[in-house]
Amino acid sequence: xxxxxxxxxxxxxxxxxxxxxxxxxxxxxxxxxxxxxxxxxxxxxxxxxxxxxxxxxxxxxxxxxxxxxxxxxxxxxxxxxxxxxxxxxxxxxxxxxxxxxxxxxxxxxxxxxxx
Amino acid sequence: xxxxxxxxxxxxxxxxxxxxxxxxxxxxxxxxxxxxxxxxxxxxxxxxxxxxxxxxxxxxxxxxxxxxxxxxxxxxxxxxxxxxxxxxxxxxxxxxxxxxxxxxxxxxxxxxx
Numbered sequence: 001x002x003x004x005x006x007x008x009x010x011x012x013x014x015x016x017x018x019x020x021x022x023x024x025x026x027x028x029x030x031x032x033x034x035x036x037x038x039x040x041x042x043x044x045x046x047x048x049x050x051x052x053x054x055x056x057x058x059x060x061x062x063x064x065x066x067x068x069x070x071x072x073x074x075x076x077x078x079x080x081x082x083x084x085x086x087x088x089x090x091x092x093x094x095x096x097x098x099x100x101x102x103x104x105x106x107x108x109x110x111x112x113x114x115x
Numbered sequence: 116x117x118x119x120x121x122x123x124x125x126x127x128x129x130x131x132x133x134x135x136x137x138x139x140x141x142x143x144x145x146x147x148x149x150x151x152x153x154x155x156x157x158x159x160x161x162x163x164x165x166x167x168x169x170x171x172x173x174x175x176x177x178x179x180x181x182x183x184x185x186x187x188x189x190x191x192x193x194x195x196x197x198x199x200x201x202x203x204x205x206x207x208x209x210x211x212x213x214x215x216x217x218x219x220x221x222x223x224x225x226x227x228x
Contacts, residue, residue, distance in 0.1 A: 034216065043117065043205055043219035044158075089158065093215075102171045103148065103217070105158040 002027040006090050006106030013080055013113050021075040021109045023064075023090035031092040033057075033066050033073040038087040038108070047075075047088070080113045087111070118142065119220035121206050127226045133194040136223045140187055140208030146170070147189040148209070148217060149181055153202040164189055196227045 007022040025031065032051045036044040048057030053068035062077045073090060090106040118141035128134055140147050149161040151174075160173035164183035175181075178196075183189045193200060203224050207217035 032215070036219075043119075043221050044207075044217075045117070045219065046216045049216055102163070102173055103160050105160070107157040 004106040010110040019077040034091040117218040121220035138206030144208035148207040150205040
């Protein structure tokens with residue numbers, strides 16, 4: 001079946017530090033890849049996505065590139081802010097095959113940014 | 116605000132009972148997804164409905180069932196509740212049949228005592 005492996009947390013950074021959260025996946029077919037963010041007490045929000053190899057998703061200073069050769073979709077931000085403190089989820093979905101329609105999420109990585 | 120609404124926000128009930136969680140998708144979205152988020156198992160996909168029909172099934176227990184109505188709202192029914200069913204239950208919606216970006220509701224926190 002499909003799976004998503006995320007870098008274990010929690011991650012604690014100082015404001016303006018560089019952020020990388022690693023995400024690798026296994027999937028049959030050609031998945032779409034997503035990063036979602038969950039702020040305390042809220043539901044998940046889509047942060048960015050990429051639907052094919054070499055696509056780069058970006059939003060709010062965050063970026064991730066779909067790397068088919070390394071089956072990875074690492075999340076990066078050049079300078080984090082206290083307001084980025086949240087739980088980040090990497091996810092995939094496939095459009096065809098026996099797993100079509102099913103979303104697979106990583107375990108989430110908790111990021112805390114200190115002033 | 117994602118446009119997805121869920122009721123109730125909180126639910127406390129006893130073991131063995133049955134509850135119904137309700138979800139209204141974003142206007143125009145035809146797909147509804149249900150997820151369970153617990154501390155020990157993370158975010159688990161339960162089931163997807165598209166335009167009233169079940170499309171994909173994940174780790175949904177036989178004690179759980181769901182449906183999507185003609186007005187596209189969805190209900191998740193949980194029966195014979197156990198302590199381990201205590202979790203956050205999220206509903207999400209998307210526009211099409213294929214999984215694309217999903218919009219999540221605020222969740223229903225279920226506590227089974």
